[in-house]
Amino acid sequence: MESEKMAVAGVILVVVVVGLTLGISVLAFQEHVNESPSTEITADTDLLELSLQVPSDWEFAISDGSTLAISDLSGKVILVDLMATWCTYCATQNSILESIHNTLGGPLVILSLTIDRSETVAMMEDYKTDKGLPWDHGVDTGASFTNYFSITSVPTLVLIDGNGYFRYIHVGVWSEAVITDLVTSL
Amino acid sequence: MEIMQGIIDLGVPLIGALTSGLYIAISPCLFPLLPLFLMNSLQASDSRKRSLLVTTALVAGILVSVGFYAIIAFTISSIGMFLASSFRDLQLILGIVILFFGLVMFSDKLRNALHLSRISMHGKPSKPSNLGQVFLTGLGYTLLAAPCAGPAIIGLVGIFGTLTNPFYLLLVFLMVSLIIAIPYFAIALVAGEARTGLAMSISNKARTIEIITGVILILLGLFMILQHPVFGLYILF
Numbered sequence: 001m002e003s004e005k006m007a008v009a010g011v012i013l014v015v016v017v018v019g020l021t022l023g024i025s026v027l028a029f030q031e032h033v034n035e036s037p038s039t040e041i042t043a044d045t046d047l048l049e050l051s052l053q054v055p056s057d058w059e060f061a062i063s064d065g066s067t068l069a070i071s072d073l074s075g076k077v078i079l080v081d082l083m084a085t086w087c088t089y090c091a092t093q094n095s096i097l098e099s100i101h102n103t104l105g106g107p108l109v110i111l112s113l114t115i116d117r118s119e120t121v122a123m124m125e126d127y128k129t130d131k132g133l134p135w136d137h138g139v140d141t142g143a144s145f146t147n148y149f150s151i152t153s154v155p156t157l158v159l160i161d162g163n164g165y166f167r168y169i170h171v172g173v174w175s176e177a178v179i180t181d182l183v184t185s186l
Numbered sequence: 187m188e189i190m191q192g193i194i195d196l197g198v199p200l201i202g203a204l205t206s207g208l209y210i211a212i213s214p215c216l217f218p219l220l221p222l223f224l225m226n227s228l229q230a231s232d233s234r235k236r237s238l239l240v241t242t243a244l245v246a247g248i249l250v251s252v253g254f255y256a257i258i259a260f261t262i263s264s265i266g267m268f269l270a271s272s273f274r275d276l277q278l279i280l281g282i283v284i285l286f287f288g289l290v291m292f293s294d295k296l297r298n299a300l301h302l303s304r305i306s307m308h309g310k311p312s313k314p315s316n317l318g319q320v321f322l323t324g325l326g327y328t329l330l331a332a333p334c335a336g337p338a339i340i341g342l343v344g345i346f347g348t349l350t351n352p353f354y355l356l357l358v359f360l361m362v363s364l365i366i367a368i369p370y371f372a373i374a375l376v377a378g379e380a381r382t383g384l385a386m387s388i389s390n391k392a393r394t395i396e397i398i399t400g401v402i403l404i405l406l407g408l409f410m411i412l413q414h415p416v417f418g419l420y421i422l423f
Contacts, residue, residue: 005326006322006326006327006330007325007326009329010251010326013330014255017332018258021265021269084270085420085422085423086277087423090423091423115271116271116274118272118274118275118414118415119274119415126422131422146267146270147267151267151270152270152343153270153345171350172198172348172349173195174191174194175190177191178188
């Protein structure tokens with residue numbers, strides 16, 4: 001094929017693929033994106049002044065078959081690890097979370113939720129068992145966190161204080177020292 | 187404390203960029219056709235400077251096409267959300283596409299029956315007359331072969347999405363570019379006679395290479411399909 005024809009065919013393919021993807025993604029997310037406060041949220045800064053309280057009706061399917069209402073954890077600091085089983089960086093984050101769980105477990109609740117909509121609670125149970133991770137694993141039911149924070153990368157970690165306010169969000173692997181410092185300061 | 191976070195913020199994306207770039211560079215859809223095209227484009231009598239210029243044009247075409255997909259997904263947040271939350275579904279679709287191309291590459295009869303005879307090493311890109319055509323070939327061919335490198339491109343979007351520091355973003359993009367460019371510049375630096383000999387050798391073994399590429403694509407496609415939760419054979423990373 002001549003180079004010009006190849007480039008034109010490539011561009012046509014891009015237009016079709018991107019158009020289809022954009023159409024599907026807008027249908028799937030735009031309504032929620034418009035409702036979310038994500039445009040006001042800055043990563044790695046204290047979100048307290050935004051007064052973003054965790055919606056009390058958020059519930060998540062957990063790998064042991066139970067349902068966890070976020071309101072049940074009232075009074076505790078919660079570290080939500082938004083991840084996926086295919087994410088290699090999430091394995092790096094797991095080793096940090098294991099250490100955090102050993103030192104701060106009790107006052108701090110860790111919760112790992114997959115944001116991949118095709119991943120199931122059974123898959124999360126396999127993941128938790130396979131990796132030998134002691135904290136709860138589940139799915140981001142109703143894409144609550146994904147829509148609220150417009151999550152585009154995993155891992156993304158969200159820290160919630162004991163009063164139920166979103167305090168920090170970090171995109172990418174979060175170091176043990178920073179998490180420990182922030183959790184102990186809440 | 188901040189030093190460790192800084193090392194993680196840069197080190198983890200750099201490792202990710204290295205593996206994604208390597209996957210794109212050795213993706214069976216790009217290899218061996220583009221290197222063969224490059225070898226055919228370079229004359230035995232070409233000076234080293236001219237060889238590097240032609241190679242730069244081809245690599246620029248490849249990088250622009252990879253960057254094009256990544257920038258679109260990175261800048262339109264709903265696409266980024268869709269990619270992150272539908273990765274295994276997309277992997278299934280891409281797996282089916284790759285399996286199809288693997289079968290077409292593997293089987294002459296199927297290729298002829300579907301009137302897709304141009305997707306063969308005998309239908310390689312025609313020899314370009316100028317650098318613009320070399321660039322367009324790199325651009326067009328990589329855009330067309332993007333489904334093959336789809337998981338790596340989605341991975342790159344995820345990596346770029348974690349980077350808020352523009353300097354880190356630039357470093358990670360340079361790492362991807364470097365990894366993708368290395369095999370092509372290695373060809374450019376090989377002496378002209380050796381390059382011509384290698385190109386002839388590859389041309390003579392075109393059918394064998396097609397079969398090997400087809401088998402790799404079939405295996406890759408099947409692997410991607412079986413990673414979907416419905417089959418229960420997924421690998422947990």
